[in-house]
Amino acid sequence: xxxxxxSMLETYPKDLDGLDRQKLAECMTACFxxxxxxxxxxxxxxxxxxxxxxxxxxxxxxxxADICATTGRILSRHTGYNADVTRAVLExxxxxxxxxxxxxxxxxxxxxxxxxxxxxxxxCETACAELLASLE
Amino acid sequence: xxxxxxSMLETYPKDLDGLDRQKLAECMTACFxxxxxxxxxxxxxxxxxxxxxxxxxxxxxxxxADICATTGRILSRHTGYNADVTRAVLExxxxxxxxxxxxxxxxxxxxxxxxxxxxxxxxCETACAELLASLE
Amino acid sequence: xxxxxxSMLETYPKDLDGLDRQKLAECMTACFxxxxxxxxxxxxxxxxxxxxxxxxxxxxxxxxADICATTGRILSRHTGYNADVTRAVLExxxxxxxxxxxxxxxxxxxxxxxxxxxxxxxxCETACAELLASLE
Amino acid sequence: xxxxxxSMLETYPKDLDGLDRQKLAECMTACFxxxxxxxxxxxxxxxxxxxxxxxxxxxxxxxxADICATTGRILSRHTGYNADVTRAVLExxxxxxxxxxxxxxxxxxxxxxxxxxxxxxxxCETACAELLASLE
Numbered sequence: 001x002x003x004x005x006x007s008m009l010e011t012y013p014k015d016l017d018g019l020d021r022q023k024l025a026e027c028m029t030a031c032f033x034x035x036x037x038x039x040x041x042x043x044x045x046x047x048x049x050x051x052x053x054x055x056x057x058x059x060x061x062x063x064x065a066d067i068c069a070t071t072g073r074i075l076s077r078h079t080g081y082n083a084d085v086t087r088a089v090l091e092x093x094x095x096x097x098x099x100x101x102x103x104x105x106x107x108x109x110x111x112x113x114x115x116x117x118x119x120x121x122x123x124c125e126t127a128c129a130e131l132l133a134s135l136e
Numbered sequence: 137x138x139x140x141x142x143s144m145l146e147t148y149p150k151d152l153d154g155l156d157r158q159k160l161a162e163c164m165t166a167c168f169x170x171x172x173x174x175x176x177x178x179x180x181x182x183x184x185x186x187x188x189x190x191x192x193x194x195x196x197x198x199x200x201a202d203i204c205a206t207t208g209r210i211l212s213r214h215t216g217y218n219a220d221v222t223r224a225v226l227e228x229x230x231x232x233x234x235x236x237x238x239x240x241x242x243x244x245x246x247x248x249x250x251x252x253x254x255x256x257x258x259x260c261e262t263a264c265a266e267l268l269a270s271l272e
Numbered sequence: 273x274x275x276x277x278x279s280m281l282e283t284y285p286k287d288l289d290g291l292d293r294q295k296l297a298e299c300m301t302a303c304f305x306x307x308x309x310x311x312x313x314x315x316x317x318x319x320x321x322x323x324x325x326x327x328x329x330x331x332x333x334x335x336x337a338d339i340c341a342t343t344g345r346i347l348s349r350h351t352g353y354n355a356d357v358t359r360a361v362l363e364x365x366x367x368x369x370x371x372x373x374x375x376x377x378x379x380x381x382x383x384x385x386x387x388x389x390x391x392x393x394x395x396c397e398t399a400c401a402e403l404l405a406s407l408e
Numbered sequence: 409x410x411x412x413x414x415s416m417l418e419t420y421p422k423d424l425d426g427l428d429r430q431k432l433a434e435c436m437t438a439c440f441x442x443x444x445x446x447x448x449x450x451x452x453x454x455x456x457x458x459x460x461x462x463x464x465x466x467x468x469x470x471x472x473a474d475i476c477a478t479t480g481r482i483l484s485r486h487t488g489y490n491a492d493v494t495r496a497v498l499e500x501x502x503x504x505x506x507x508x509x510x511x512x513x514x515x516x517x518x519x520x521x522x523x524x525x526x527x528x529x530x531x532c533e534t535a536c537a538e539l540l541a542s543l544e
Contacts, residue, residue, distance in 0.1 A: 001409040004441050004528070008448040011521035014455045033412050033442055038482060040416040042334075043485040046327045047422045055318045057215030062314075062334075063210050063221055064173075069477060070206040074199050076444060077451040080192030080239075085199055088224075088231035095224040113419035120412070140392070142303050144312040147385035149320045160325040168304055169276050172348060176280040178484075179349040179469075183286045183464045190455045198470075205341060212308060249283035256276070263361040321451075325496030328488030333492055335482050342478040346471050352511075357471055360503040366498035375488075 002029045008076075013051065017081040020134040024075060025120065027127040031072035034124035038065035038100060039119035057103050057114065064100035067093050068124060075131075087135060092130045097125035138165045144212075153217040154216035156270040160211060163263040167208035167229065174236060177253035184247065188251050193250065200236035204260060211267075223271060227265045233261035245263035268272050274301045280348075286362035289353040292406040294348060299399040303365065306396040310337035310372060313389035320383065329375050329386065336372035339365050340396060348402075359407060362400045369397035410437045416484075425489040426543040432483060435535040439501065442532040446473035446508060451526035456519065459501075463523045465511050465522065470507035475501050476532060480504035495543060505533035 009016070022122070023109035038044040044060035061119045071093040075084065108115035148242060159182065177215045178197035182193070193199035203262040207229040244251035278297045281288070288296070314333035317326040343365040346358065373393035380387035414433045417424070424432070450469035453462040479501040482494065509529035516523035 001441065001444070003465060004445060005448075007524055008445055008452070009455065011519070011523075012452050026277075028444070032444055036409070036436070036440055036480065037412060037416055039173050039481050039484040040420075043331065043487050044416070044420050044489045047329060047420065049324075050471065051324050051327060055323060056317060059213055059216040059315065062213065063218075063225075065477065065481075066209050067204045067221075067225065068437075070202045073202050073447050073473075076447040079451050079454045080195040081198065081201075082235050085203075085228070085232050087245065088228040089199075089203065092221070092224040092228040098219050099218050099221050100467065111419070113416060113421075116415055116419065122507075130154055133174065137305065137308070140309060141312075144309055144316070144385060147383070148312075148316050149318065149385075150384075164308070165282060168308055168398055169273065172273070172300070172304055172344065173276060173280055175345050176277075176284075179351050179467065180280070180284050182351045182466060183284065185460075187463060188457075188459050191459060194454060195451065208308065209311050209337075212311040215315050215318045247283070249280060249285075252279055252283065259284040262368075273471050297531075329486055330471075331488040332490065334485065335497075339476045339497065349467055351471065352467040354418050354468065354471075354507050357475075357500070357504050357507050361475065364493070364496040364500040367444040368493050371490050371493050406523045 003031055005029050008082045009111045010085050012078055014078065016078055020131070027131040028072055028075045030124040030127040031068045031075065034097060034120045035065045035068040035072060037117050037120040038062070038068065041104065044111070044113035054107065057113070061104045061117065062099045064096045064121060067096040081136065087132065090117040090132045094125050094132070097121040097128065101125060106128060138162070141165050148214055150214065152214055156267070159267045159270050163267040164208055164211045166260040166263040167211065168206045170233060171201045171204035171208060172257045173253050174198070174254040175248045176245065177240065180247070180249035190243065196239045197253065200232045200257060201209060203232040220269065223268065226268045230261050230264040230268070233257040233264065236266055237261060265268045273304055274298070274395060277301050284321040284350055288350055292403070295403045295406050299403040300344055300347045302396040302399040303340045303347065306369060306392045307337045307340040307344060309389050309392040310334070310340065313376065313385045314383040316383070326379065329379060332375045333374045333389065334335065336368045339368040355407065359404065362404045366397050366400040366404070369400065373397060409440055410434070413437050417428060420486055422486065428506055428539070431539045433543050435539040436480055436483045438532040438535040439476045439483065442505060442528045443473045443476040443480060445525050446470070446476065446526040449512065449521045452519070452521040462515065468508045468511045469525065472504045473528060475504040491543065495540065498540045502533050502540070503531040503537040505536065509533060
């Protein structure tokens with residue numbers, strides 16, 4: 001994914017408004033991977049015998065998948081860059097990833113999908129925080 | 137849309153964590169309508185002869201459509217409510233709607249789709265702000 | 273929603289490739305409403321005590337919400353109209369709505385959210401079928 | 409991306425309804441990559457000086473991004489598998505990828521983003537066709 005993201009970044013016909021190209025590519029990649037992982041984790045939770053104990057996890061996964069997908073799309077656009085929107089979306093993505101990582105970590109010992117998903121969420125939370133820090 | 141949104145809210149089997157039911161329904165409705173309007177406005181801009189002067193408008197429309205759709209989905213979920221995520225997403229949606237309203241207003245005198253879209257964005261910006269205020 | 277959808281349709285600067293304007297507006301409206309209703313139904317199912325018996329319903333709701341949202345967006349665009357893509361997406365949306373209506377109807381006697389959701393899915397299934405018929 | 413997709417597939421607690429695991433992983437990966445590439449290509453086209461000649465390309469990119477994202481999500485779910493919905497969505501995704509590849513190929517000599525995007529679309533078109541063939 002990083003390869004695809006990076007090769008498309010290089011074809012953008014104008015400049016990237018001073019954005020850190022590597023941090024941007026890492027954050028976009030983390031967003032798309034986290035969106036996929038959270039969608040799969042929600043579905044795996046749904047097929048567990050103990051689904052009744054995983055309903056908060058499923059909901060958190062669904063929110064995180066939606067915000068990560070939207071953040072990945074917005075970071076893929078550079079035309080008419082608006083720093084306020086980018087910052088607010090990155091803050092929302094960071095909050096959703098933190099919340100989903102916290103929740104999935106509680107089930108990581110019992111469910112491998114939650115363990116992998118918690119890792120993807122932490123990676124995306126960190127990538128959002130680092131991109132945010134580079135914007136200021 | 138408000139009717140649909142409200143009738144589904146009434147069927148939720150648990151309580152709504154003290155959320156203001158009317159402000160919630162108004163915000164959800166505004167999000168879905170704004171997502172549709174921004175998608176249509178981006179496409180209408182794309183078919184204008186002067187598209188080269190509307191590229192920032194198109195990009196802002198696309199971002200706003202994505203965030204509004206995600207916010208509308210997240211507000212449609214109540215299981216395992218997380219106030220931090222809800223607040224951060226509403227802030228992002230408010231910022232995107234403000235940005236899109238500001239941009240579309242500049243073209244409102246010339247393009248009716250931008251005039252209508254600016255109104256939908258302002259309505260959604262206000263609905264997000266009012267729901268946010270009611271959370272605190 | 274129909275009002276918003278219709279007023280944006282009227283501002284489109286070019287012609288609508290011979291599409292039946294009313295059937296188009298009805299289908300777009302049904303798609304956005306069904307997407308919201310399915311998202312809310314999935315979440316309401318998740319909060320039911322008998323969630324373990326509703327996992328197929330939740331999954332079907334999530335798929336239907338995704339396809340309806342995508343179909344609503346695609347129908348909101350008219351620039352560079354491609355009949356093959358429109359037809360294939362309408363077929364997919366019709367199949368997802370049929371599948372979700374069939375599933376929700378089985379729980380309609382016990383859960384009001386499933387009863388309302390089944391109606392929204394049938395309405396959208398019909399609207400897709402009628403728009404498809406008008407294309408041929 | 410394939411690595412992430414595959415490791416989540418392995419954690420699914422039930423069986424995968426006889427789906428070809430490798431074709432499934434390839435198709436999911438192609439869908440997520442194509443969704444990102446089409447989103448970036450639409451934005452790069454928007455920043456080209458000759459944007460007025462790329463409006464059909466932008467619209468086709470936006471549709472393809474939406475369908476690929478939805479298809480990637482649906483393929484990430486296995487609970488309550490419905491072959492009719494899966495087939496119809498794969499057909500729609502194949503049609504959108506074909507349409508976008510055809511369009512981007514026309515600009516591939518002039519715009520590197522269109523060249524890369526055409527490749528991503530063809531890869532996804534093929535992956536959908538192969539997964540469809542394996543279902544029958």
